[in-house]
Structure formats: structure tokens, C-alpha cells
Amino acid sequence: MSDESEPSEPVVHGALMGGFAQACVNLNIVAGRRATALLADIDMGRWFPLSKWMEIERMVGESYANVEPIRLKLGIEMMTLWYHHGPGKALIHRGADFLHFQTGSHGIASVIRGPREVVGSFDLAEFDSERGHAVIRSSTPFDKTIERGVLIGGVMAPGDLYYVDVTNDGDPNRLVVEFH
């Protein structure tokens, strides 16, 4: 599938899938032969149906009784990998930059494609670097706790901030970022 075509079915880029799968392996959510099979199945240069991502999300959910802290860690681990072992370090230099990057055209929008009503949006609604406050409105199909982890991990990765937290503030699609 080329980058130009607009797929009728939602798809996720292999780079994102690969990071997600590798994070699952690093955290031992999958291990042994299942881990090998999971990683072997993902070509970082291809697009995959969104259903495959959802399948892994479901697998994570089924593996833990108390899954929320795991999902959060999974998002953080994904972004740690992206920054230290992927292109992240070359793309952002300060933690706050990640918020602009992720909500821009090279962020989430570049790794998920398909009908708008399914892939949703990921927008920076508020940003105040003085107060260390930002708000992101997200209607992507991804798990919101993983998404919180992604934001925490991405903002923390450059190492210039002392404090980062992301809360939902009662509205799962409204991600409130606090960074100092």
C-alpha cells in the first residue's frame, strides 16, 4: 500500500506495530515462542489492519487482572524505544517538543490511516509551557491508557523535565498533560 492512497479500512504502520510488539516483549507480556512469532509477524515497512493492533491490545487485556498500570507502562516503554532505539532522538530535543510532534503531521496521524470516523484525531488543544500545562483531544481508536503512557514516555524521553503526568480528568478523550 502506498502512502498516497486512502485506505477504506483503517491501517496502522508497521513501525508503530513493531514498537508496540517489542514493548510487549520487553515487558514480558509475551515471551518465548509467542514473542518470536509476534515479532516475526511484523514488517516495519508495511501497513497492517487496525484489527491486528486491537488483537494485541486485547491480548494484553486478557493477560492481566489489573491491566491499567501495565498499559501505562507499555505506552512509556514504546516511546522509550522510539526515542533511544528509533528515530526519536533526531526528531525532538526537549520533552515539550514531543507534544507538538505527536499532534502534528508526523505524529500519530502519520502512522494510522483510514476513514476519519474510525481513525479519529489527535490534536493539541492547549499548550502553555510556562505553566507546564497542555491539553490534547484524542478520538483515536487506541486504548486511552496506552495513549497516556505514550505521552508520558515521549515527553520524559529527552530527559530535560523533572515531572510529567497525564490524566484523563474524567473525559477519556481529553488528555491533560502536566510537565515541569
Added chain:
Amino acid sequence: MTLDEILEGRDPDRLSELSREDMRRLFWMYKGLLKRVERDTAYWQATNDNLRTAYERLDEQERELARAYQTIRQDLEIAQQVQHALLPKDHPEMLARFEFSVYHKQMTEVGGDYYDFYRLRDGSHAIGVFDISGHGVSAALIMAYLKAQLVQTMEQVSRPRDIVEYLNNATVGFLREVRRYATVNFVAFGERTFRYVCGGGYGVLVRGGEVHTFNKGDPFIGLRRRAYSEYELPFETGDVLALYTDGMVEAQDSAGADYSTRRLHELVRTNAELPANQILQRCLDDYGQFRRVDADDITLIVLRRRAA
């Protein structure tokens, strides 16, 4: 004094000298650490809970496995008893004419080596030794099947060649379907001779200090429909006959060398003057010293014709 200098010098008493900005940094550093600890604690708690659940599941599965294993063990013990019951026991008529001794050992509870003594329609005595391909339960099932087929076959024909041919024709379809076959060594005794049919089996006659090895070139049971050859050898008082499967002669020592037919035949030849049970024991003692581990079912039958 800056925060970095205080932290490097490990001098908390000088915290009051920090600037307002450094105090703010310290505050967020501390809060950041608390937040990380909070997230990590939640993560490890969830992981730990999951580990406990996994161990509990593992315990339950281990118990289920133990129950299943016990059931299989019991089934195998019953299968072993059934298979033992299918092997020949007392044969006073055979004992009246032949002095013989049998060693029969399956590698697992049940196996694919099968031997039996028969009384043919013409009144003569016979022995059949079979080695079914594979081991364990599947081979044991084929053994029971072959025994049933042999009983029917004996009601129809009495010459060794006819018996083996009839048996092969009756079973080849089924055996090919289940991808199994069996070696055969069928010997029928006359007054002063015996006739044999040998498809992959092993046999040796020691007579007057000389060794006569069976011609084993005929096909195995279950491979294809084909005519079998029948051979006749003299078998008189004092002659010794040994019939066996490949388990013993193909066993290896720690260096990887086969026990070999030559070694076994030589043992039978040099001990041919002993009673049959002692010949068998000499063979087993020698084999026991040789082999590293049994890798196959083993059957060895030693016979001597008694004086008339």
C-alpha cells in the same frame, strides 16, 4: 550554592542557601520521583498479582496433568496386562517335544514385539515371531490385530508359506492405511526338520557345531501383496534354534557399535551344548554387559528338540 552543587556534595544542611528557582527545581524533581515510584509500584504490583495468578493456574494445571498422567498410567497397566494375556503361557505339548526358553521385553509398558506358539491344522507345532514397526500403544494394537488375523488364517491353511501369504493378503490394506508393517518369522516343525518363512525376521540354527542363518529376504507383512518363499532345514535332537527380533542385535554400546547378529550367533554356537535356558541366559548376560541402553523391544527364543 546551586542545587546541582548541593546534590553533588551531599550536603543537605545548605538547602536553605538555594535560590527560589532551584527550590522550584527541587520541588518538581521530588514530585517527579514520587510520580515515577507511584507508576512503577502500580506496575510491579500488577505484575506481581499476575504472577501469583499464573502460579495458581500453573498449580491447577499441574494437578490436572497429574490426574491425566495417573489415568494414562492405569490405562497402560491394563493394556500391559491385556498384552501379556495375548502372549503364550503354558504349552505342555510344545514342552513335551522341545526344550525352550523365551526372553521378551517391551521397551515401554506395551510394545510391538509379538511371538506365539501354534498347533497347525495338520497337527504340527509352529512358532511365529513378529516385530511391528514403531513402539508403544499403536504397535500393541497392531499386535492384537495380527494375532486375531492369524487365528482366522490358521483355520484356512496350514503350510507356513500359505499362512504368511494369507495373513499378508488379509492385512496389507489395513496396515498400509495405518502406515505400519511387521517383520515375520514363521517356523513349523516336522518330525526331523522345520520349514520357515522369514520376512525381515531373524533366525539361526546351530547343528553339528555349524551355524545356519535364516534367509530373511522375503517382504515384511503389510507392504505389498507378494508370494513368499518357504525353506526347510533339518532339526534333530540336540540341534538348537534361536529366533529373535532386531532389538538385541541392533542395540549399540557406548561407542556406537551394534551388538550384531554375528556376536549373538557365535554365542549360541559356543554354548549349544547347554540347556536352552542357559544358552539364553549366556546371551542375555553378554548383551547386558555390551549395551548402553535398550532402544527397542526385544524377543529371543531358544529351542532344542528333545530326544524322542
